[in-house]
Amino acid sequence: DTEVTQTPKHLVMGMTNKKSLKCEQHMGHRAMYWYKQKAKKPPELMFVYSYEKLSINESVPSRFSPECPNSSLLNLHLHALQPEDSALYLCASSLTRGQAADTQYFGPGTRLTVL
Amino acid sequence: GNSVTQMEGPVTLSEEAFLTINCTYTATGYPSLFWYVQYPGEGLQLLLKATKADDKGSNKGFEATYRKETTSFHLEKGSVQVSDSAVYFCALTPYSGGYQKVTFGTGTKLQVIP
Numbered sequence: 001d002t003e004v005t006q007t008p009k010h011l012v013m014g015m016t017n018k019k020s021l022k023c024e025q026h027m028g029h030r031a032m033y034w035y036k037q038k039a040k041k042p043p044e045l046m047f048v049y050s051y052e053k054l055s056i057n058e059s060v061p062s063r064f065s066p067e068c069p070n071s072s073l074l075n076l077h078l079h080a081l082q083p084e085d086s087a088l089y090l091c092a093s094s095l096t097r098g099q100a101a102d103t104q105y106f107g108p109g110t111r112l113t114v115l
Numbered sequence: 116g117n118s119v120t121q122m123e124g125p126v127t128l129s130e131e132a133f134l135t136i137n138c139t140y141t142a143t144g145y146p147s148l149f150w151y152v153q154y155p156g157e158g159l160q161l162l163l164k165a166t167k168a169d170d171k172g173s174n175k176g177f178e179a180t181y182r183k184e185t186t187s188f189h190l191e192k193g194s195v196q197v198s199d200s201a202v203y204f205c206a207l208t209p210y211s212g213g214y215q216k217v218t219f220g221t222g223t224k225l226q227v228i229p
Contacts, residue, residue: 006158031214042204042219043159050214090158094215102147102166102208102215106159 003027004107006091012113015081021110023074023091031055032074033104034066035090043090049074050096081114088112117142121205121220128195128227136190136223138179138205146207148172148181148188153202153222162190162203195227 004025013019023032031050035043048056049068063085065077074091088111092104122137140146147166151159163172168183177192188205202222208215 033214040222042222043217045216048214048216055214056216088158092159096214103149103161103164104208104215104217105161106151108158111156 004091004093004105006089006107006110008110009108010111010113012115013078013081014115015083017081018077018079020078021076021089021091021112023076023107024072025093025105025107026072027093027105028071028095029093029105030071030096031094032068033092033094034064034074034076035092035106037088037090037109047076078112081112083114086112086114117146117207117209117218119205119207119218119220121203121223124202124222124224126223126225128225130197130227130229131194132227134190134192134195134199134225136203136205136225138188138190138220140186140188140205140207140218142186142207142209142218144209145183146209148179149206149208149217150177150179150188150190151204151206151219153204155201159204195225197227197229200225200227 034046037043047066052068067075088109091107094104095101118141150162152162163174165172165181171180205220
């Protein structure tokens with residue numbers, strides 16, 4: 001099973017709202033990632049968690065706040081977003097060691113619209 | 116730094132035509148190479164991968180061979196179907212082990228017409 005699940009599938013929020021995106025995997029992967037994808041562009045890395053600790057923050061604005069409560073779950077908390085933050089948010093996971101450690105498996109994404 | 120260059124799209128083909136999407140890369144050492152596919156309105160799916168020179172990745176009739184001498188990983192399929200219409204991303208990771216920063220190409224949109 002190579003499934004990464006994400007909820008919700010679609011989200012519409014105002015600029016003053018607080019919302020959260022959720023990502024889950026049960027493949028025993030210990031690295032999890034958040035990406036942002038704008039239309040007709042490749043995904044852009046936002047955050048990397050390794051063993052539930054934040055390892056990489058690609059200079060993402062503080063209105064995006066990641067959280068990794070356990071090895072299977074990754075959240076992205078959203079607050080005071082701007083319309084330009086509207087995008088597809090993708091979660092991914094990978095092993096952290098071994099022959100297959102280089103392969104990231106992606107979820108279906110959350111389509112976010114900020115009004 | 117690392118980079119991936121893909122052919123510009125969109126690529127429009129008739130059903131049952133032969134497909135080639137070109138991909139070349141720049142990286143130090145021996146990266147792992149991937150093709151991901153993104154169907155309309157969906158996330159990325161791993162299509163195939165290769166981790167060392169001369170490896171051939173294959174899946175669902177698609178193939179790509181890791182060519183170290185030409186730093187290429189071209190995607191091919193002998194007979195495309197309408198259901199293959201999607202955006203295809205070539206990508207690399209610089210090494211195995213630990214967490215990875217994936218370098219993606221810009222994506223190539225494929226349209227297959229009946």
